[in-house]
Amino acid sequence: MDDQYQPAKVEREAREHWDANATFQAPEDPSREKFYCLSMFPYPSGRLHMGHVRNYTIGDVITRFERMRGRNVLQPMGWDAFGLPAENAAMANGVPPAQWTYDNIAYMKDQLRALGFALDWSRELATCHPEYYRWNQWLFLRMLEQGIAYKKSGVVNWDPVDQTVLANEQVIDGRGWRTGAVVEKREIPMYYLAITRYADELLEALDDLPGWPPQVKTMQANWIGKSHGVRFAFPYELDGEPGKLWVFTTRADTIMGVTFCAVAAEHPLAERAARDDPELAAFIDECKRGGVAEADLATIEKKGMPTGLQVTHPLTGEPVDVWVGNYVLMGYGDGAVMAVPAHDERDFEFALKYGLPIRQVIDVPGETFSDTEWRPWYADKERGVCVNSGKYDGLAYVEAVDAIAADLAAQGLGEKRVQYRLRDWGVSRQRYWGCPIPIVHCESCGDVPVPDDQLPVVLPEDCVPDGHGNPLARREDFIATSCPSCGGPARRETDTMDTFVDSSWYYARYCCRDNDAAMTDARVDYWMPVDQYVGGIEHAILHLLYSRFWTRVMRDTGLVKCDEPFTNLLTQGMVVAETYYREEAGKKTFFNPADVEVRRDDKGKVTGAVARADGQPVVVGGIEKMSKSKNNGVDPQALVERYGADTVRLFTMFAAPPEQSLEWSDSGVEGASRFLKRLWTLASAWREAVAELNGGDAPAPADEGDAQPLRHEIHGVLQQALNDYGRYQFNTVVSACMKLLNLLGGLEPAGPPWHARVVHEGLAILLRLLAPVAPHVTHHLWRELGYGDEILEAGLPEVDPAALERDEIELVVQVNGKLRSQIRVPADSGRDAIEAAARGDANVRRFTEGKEVRKVIVVPGRLVNLVVVDAA
């Protein structure tokens, strides 16, 4: 055994051992309890970043822990390989996205291997492989047959200079990121998936996911946004024709307070009115400027303009003005809303701004109404009662809605309706590097699905995007084809699918990725659902909701048997680090933490920082998510080379619990490295003694000298660590390992023989506890000390209940809830004995003297609280 811990050597040998034995290839074995552990697959961006390292370390610790528990564990890995960054890289370097992507995959795969993850590489997949994405296309065709996939128009960001569609990310302050041109909203035909058909099921089933974080379920429920309301119409007559302006409201009880209606800029009424009104036409054009992202639309200044048109209030018969509002969206409901300024805050502000009437129709007794200042009770449907509402006066929310809905229904002008905020999923992208949508356009037959036997529609891999539209649209060899229906000349669809499609079902394909005849097979039924899914909180809604939807479509198509893809979900926090910069002429130049030296005062508090290069000060800019733009990323590669994978994994698990954000600290890594060195040194010092004990019969637990209190502590720490493993709180597992090492560090190889027996037992516990976190060094030491060949098969250490027993326990004594003393009592003391001991304690007496003890609270095993008052 080397005297010095040499991580590179230890880790290489361990990996060679695992590779040679195919240790992590997971067979389908119905006789064993399976555990499918999955981390969100990476986008092959070039190099691993710390977020990847953290994500995959968490997944790996769970994988190895569950395996040591005896389960048949599968942990696969693959590549979310289609996407925008590959096109951007292509524009920057002139390299085809395919080549850039494959190069990145090769590089990042080596990086993943160097971290020692227990991955079954035989199942590796990449979504840009035709063998994978053909099944996107195949299931898309099934969805077309079922009517789940359909075509309608949708709104996109249009860059008028580059003549191209932009992603929301590429729109900065309403302008194209490359051209700086003001972006326009443009309507184009797109394919949609009817996720709303499953809205109710996706919502209801959240209750059956106890293994998901409650906040994720809340976010999904709010996203689906089920609401009960009334859809009704304002009749009108225009150009001699009768029409109806349909709106939806959850506050039908306020309908008598409607003083105007607002429609979206794209609404037919708005467009009709703009024909005769150049000023309105200009306003509508203004509304169409800017991007389509909801966050932007929701924060813009609310603007409007009257159309000059009027509709009729369905209950009062009064005329109601119709306005165009830039905050009304054509994509939501009917693209029109009723406005009740008195009882909706947004309408209230709009009415004040444009001098529109405000009519109070809800009252709360004891409150006074002001038509110049908004008060929250105006929208209170719990306490509100109808007023100024004719026959509805005096009705509360529920009764008023019922009565009004009934009256509207009687006229054929409305009905109660359940509405969802969730919209159908638009999957068409006007982009090259994605899965082709399997449709052929024929002049005589229209849009024709590609027959199954002609799948996959293969994406040519040699295109280089240039920022001007989709290069696929210029590839005649791809586009020109014949119509599957009539055989005549036809053209292929050049839109590709949203990359969320690729990631909506990869977890199922890992189970059967070599099947080229079917999307899934019986192996999927063995492994699915995923038992533990691990990934970033930023995917809490979209990716996870799409996956839940896709699983249900697969279920209804007979492809899987489960309803939900992920039984348990762990959402890990971000990796963040300090930022440093200098500012010149309003432009910030960021310095990497590695190039900065931090200055501290004599208490260790940070007072400033200087650049290593020139010794001149830099600004300490605050903690931010690691990113290229802030230049605060720490390269995992360099750390692994310097300290070894075990140290990086150990620090990553120790610095914060998985769900919290993790602040990077170089000196913290040093600390982790120090711990492993100390472990090595201790194992090295005891190697002979422990190996000798391992060579004979299992030694009895030591009980001489101070062995008993020591074993009591060791098993107490073990109990806590096993519990923390069970709740996936790995930072305190690591801290338990550190405590164990500290305990064993007090023993001497030259000391009495029981020392060796405690170390033998303690190391057997410590190494197995640490094995999931630091697999290489524990693998090595386990063998070196003669415990066995394979620590992964050694099972988890078990708590010895006898070691935890105590004759005496310590209790805290409080007086009026304040800590005053501690007492030792026999473990089996009754309430009376404990109370007597507490009252008799000298320091307690100082606080009870001359007072009356009103009440004594005894919390078994914890504390005694004496409640005293001044004697009367």
Next chain:
RNA sequence: GCCGGAGUGGCGAAAUUGGUAGACGCAGGGGACUCAAAAUCCCCCGGUGGCGACACCGUGUCGGUUCGAGUCCGACCUCCGGCACCA
């Protein structure tokens, strides 16, 4: 704007169900070893007062419930994630 989350020593954090606030580690201070440095080992380490035993204060802010609140309730402040074409 809307939805979700988080705030505890100089720093990362711990406190499992309302029961000893600060485990474990980092940084810092002191010491040992060394010609010296590095490495390693030992001691101290929330604030204020006290020689000390101890006492008072302290978990973003303000208020409440309770014998007892970091933990529960209400209001507020700050920061972070998501908002449907970044992944």
